Amino acid sequence: MSDRHQELMVFVRAAESGSFSRAGRELGLSQPSVSRIISELEARLGVTLLLRTTRRITVTDSGTLFLARAKELLAQWEDAESAVRGVDSLRGTIRLALPVIYGTREIIPRLPKFLAAHPLLRVEMMVADVRQDLVLEGADIAIRLGRLDDSSFGVRKLATLERYLVATPGYLQARGMPATPAELALHDCILGPGGFGGASWSFTRNGTVTSVDVRGRIQTDSGSGLFASVLAGLGIAIASTAMCAAEVQSGTLTRLLPGYTMAPVEVHAVFPAGPRLSAKTRAFVEFLAQELRNPFGA
Secondary structure (H helix, E strand, O other): OOHHHHHHHHHHHHHHHOOHHHHHHHHOOOHHHHHHHHHHHHHHHOOOOEEEOOOOEEEOHHHHHHHHHHHHHHHHHHHHHHHHHOHHHOOEEEEEEEOHHHHHHHHHHHHHHHHHHOOOEEEEEEEOOOOOOHHHHOOOEEEEEOOOOOOOOEEEEEEEEOEEEEEOHHHHHHHOOOOOHHHHHHOOEOEOOHHHOOOEEEEEEOOEEEEEEOOOOOEOOOHHHHHHHHHOOOOEEEEEHHHHHHHHHHOOOEEEOOOOEOOOEEEEEEEOOOOOOOHHHHHHHHHHHHHHOOOOOO
8 A cells, every 4th residue: 555545545434534543543543653644644735634633633735635636536446446456356445334124134144245255345234223414424325214314415216115014913912902093092103213113103095194102112223122122022013024024924923904005115325425325335226226226136
């Protein structure tokens, strides 16, 4: 790695993470080495790029301008190297941010195929239902379900998930099977995150939309918490095909109100670096887009 290339990598991660020590850990450098590299870069440019305090570092106006160009240069550098080596020689690390259920059921099982095609690539995963600060974490790609926050991030739609109601046979035996959305008001409904909860659930049948206010004793902020709760027989939950198709097929969970539909949930890949992707990120997103169009076994 050339000195200039390393300078850019160190500066970008220090600026984005707000920490010399964190940048050093990610790049395999000591904190003093990161500090020295940044100081030498600033001295050569004749400007202050980062303001240091005892608690964190912040990016100056000059640093903000340089950060945008540095990220572009690093992406161009990687593209040039990939073009020379060929697509089968992609190398480096892809950092993924994944929600727990969708990540473990839909993304991780597909990684062996992708990594077999690109043996010089590594994958680091942040698997959590809490939405991470993608820039701070240095993520290349985040998989997001449902509504996206407005931002300057790049976005690509990957899939659309059907949503429906499920409960265990034991819960339904004890409480009865609802025949209409209105009857949900008499049941324990599990309130989950985003498109899998809320106090009002809406259904469509023959073009007519029906909304019902629901309640329950269980509320969770994670898809994995919702899934565990419905499997425990604690009530009725909104689920997606990715979350529980296998459990519905096996009879562990029962699908309710099959004559009614719910608004689907879209799956997006989000790119903190913006719409111009590095070669390795672009290859992985294209792979996911193709794979998610074809369910396992299709």
